[in-house]
Amino acid sequence: xxxxxxxxxxxxxxxxxxxxxxxxxxxxxxxxxxxxxxxxxxxxxxxxxxxxxxxxxxxxxxxxxxxxxxxxxxxxxxxxxxxxxxxxxxxxxxxxxxxxxxxxxxxxxxxxxxxxxxxxxxxxxxxxxxxxxxxxxxxxxxxxxxxxxxxxxxxxxxxxxxxxxxxxxxxxxxxxxxxxxxxxxxxxxxxxxxxxxxxxxxxxxxxxxxxxxxxxxxxxxxxxxxxxxxxxxxxxxxxxxxxxxxxxxxxxxxxxxxxxxxxxxxxxxxxxxxxxxxxxxxxxxxxxxxxxxxxxxxxxxxxxxxxxxxxxxxxxxxxxx
Numbered sequence: 001x002x003x004x005x006x007x008x009x010x011x012x013x014x015x016x017x018x019x020x021x022x023x024x025x026x027x028x029x030x031x032x033x034x035x036x037x038x039x040x041x042x043x044x045x046x047x048x049x050x051x052x053x054x055x056x057x058x059x060x061x062x063x064x065x066x067x068x069x070x071x072x073x074x075x076x077x078x079x080x081x082x083x084x085x086x087x088x089x090x091x092x093x094x095x096x097x098x099x100x101x102x103x104x105x106x107x108x109x110x111x112x113x114x115x116x117x118x119x120x121x122x123x124x125x126x127x128x129x130x131x132x133x134x135x136x137x138x139x140x141x142x143x144x145x146x147x148x149x150x151x152x153x154x155x156x157x158x159x160x161x162x163x164x165x166x167x168x169x170x171x172x173x174x175x176x177x178x179x180x181x182x183x184x185x186x187x188x189x190x191x192x193x194x195x196x197x198x199x200x201x202x203x204x205x206x207x208x209x210x211x212x213x214x215x216x217x218x219x220x221x222x223x224x225x226x227x228x229x230x231x232x233x234x235x236x237x238x239x240x241x242x243x244x245x246x247x248x249x250x251x252x253x254x255x256x257x258x259x260x261x262x263x264x265x266x267x268x269x270x271x272x273x274x275x276x277x278x279x280x281x282x283x284x285x286x287x288x289x290x291x292x293x294x295x296x297x298x299x300x301x302x303x304x305x306x307x308x309x310x311x312x313x314x315x316x317x318x319x320x321x
Contacts, residue, residue, distance in 0.1 A: 003047040003309035008034055008055045011075055015298025019050070019305060040064045047071075048309040050301055053078060059086040071308020075301040077101060078237065079318050080210050088320040095304030095314040097297045099157060101288035106161035108287045109235040112259035113150075113203055116231045117143040121281050143202065143231060143256070146170050151201030153217070154208035154236065155181050155189070162205055163187040174201060198225040203233060210237035218242065223249035231257040235287045238264035247273045250280055261287050 002024045009028055010016070019025050026042060028034045033054040034042065043049060043064055048071040051057050057072055062083075072082055073095045087094050115121060119142045126132060126140065150166045152159040155175040160183060163173045173189040175181065176197045184191060198204065204226065208214045218232065218241040226232075232255060234241055243264050249255045251273075259281045263274075267284065274280055288294060304314045 004045060005048040005050060005305060005309060006043050006046045007050040008039070009052050009075075011050070011301065012295045012298040014295040015300075015302035018299065018302040022306065023048075023309065048073065048305050050075060050305050051081065052076065053081050056081055057087075058083040062086055062090055062092060070311070071095065071305060071314065073301045073305035073308065073314075074318075075297055078209060080237070082318075084318065084320055093308045093314050094318040094320060095301070095308065095316050096318050097300040097304075098316055100296045100300060101293050102157040102161050104290050104293040105235055105287040106158050106165060108261060108283075108289075109158070109162060109205055109207075109233055110165045112233050112235065112261060112281065112283070113205065113231070114145060116233070116257045116259040116281055117145050117203070122278065143229065145203075148172070148202040149174060149200055151192070151197040151204045152176070152189070153194070153197065153204065153206045155184070156207060158235070159205075159207040160187060160189075162207065163189045194222075195225055198222055199227070201230060202227065203231050205233040206236040206240050208236055208240060210239045214240050216240070216242040216245075218246070220245040220248065223254045226255050228253055228256065230255045231259065233259045235261040238262040238266050243272070243274060247277070250274075250277050257281075259283075261285055 002022060004024045005019060007025060007027045039055065040061060043061060044066065046065055047068055049057065050073045053076045062069060069092055071093045072087060074082060075097060077096055077098050079094060079096050082094055084094060119140045123140055146169045149172040152162055152173065152175040155177045159175060164187060166173050167188055174192040174197045175184065175189045176192055176194050180191055223245055246258060250258060257279045261283045262285055263282065268282060300316055304316055307314045
């Protein structure tokens with residue numbers, strides 16, 4: 001008998017084909033996540049779950065599945081949607097898709113940096129509105145990127161990839177994390193305390209996981225420390241930034257601009273005050289959104305799921321405590 005699995009959204013076929021070949025796969029086919037009551041019902045009796053960040057996989061879900069649940073495979077690098085202690089207590093393996101989206105996400109973070117600095121979205125809107133009448137010496141002036149200071153909050157894989165990109169623009173790179181990075185010197189990056197990084201950076205780019213320590217790390221106090229000309233880039237997690245404090249900082253000129261790929265909540269509500277501002281660019285969580293990367297993520301998630309349901313070690317297992 002084939003193992004039973006529930007997949008909370010239709011992932012790329014590169015991964016689905018692997019799963020269908022050896023499992024009895026129940027796939028949620030709606031573009032929106034399964035509602036909570038549906039999730040609790042559809043997971044009953046399965047051996048494995050393939051989830052997305054939008055799915056809260058907590059103790060209640062695990063218990064609804066039953067004691068036979070062997071694995072939860074997250075189609076993401078992050079896994080703050082999964083109750084790891086609850087999974088550990090029940091002997092359930094948890095997997096994720098690290099590494100594969102590093103370069104793609106760094107590309108997008110730097111794209112947001114450039115778009116914000118050079119006011120690309122504003123320029124596009126300006127043209128589409130029929131306002132472009134002539135070349136103007138003061139039209140939509142932006143921020144210089146070459147030679148500017150980039151502050152990286154978090155210096156893991158993606159933060160390091162940002163530093164490599166910054167080198168091509170002759171940027172000074174500061175980074176903040178608990179410990180010195182062994183690769184910092186080779187990347188031309190200098191460790192700084194959080195407050196110093198905020199005070200000295202022209203661009204502040206966030207690359208930390210969402211934890212109790214990083215929740216609303218960028219708050220009203222942090223924005224007051226930043227340059228009035230500073231630009232914030234967030235491709236990490238929406239909850240790292242206090243949205244009310246960000247709105248106030250942008251509205252009152254405490255910082256110049258923000259470019260976001262993630263929000264709190266997500267998706268951002270249509271009536272969010274942030275959407276009334278011209279000095280913010282918001283993308284719908286596109287950091288890893290290339291055909292190649294999403295296919296590779298699907299394969300990794302499938303490999304984790306299949307290893308788990310067949311009682312083998314996960315190729316990419318989350319550390320569990």
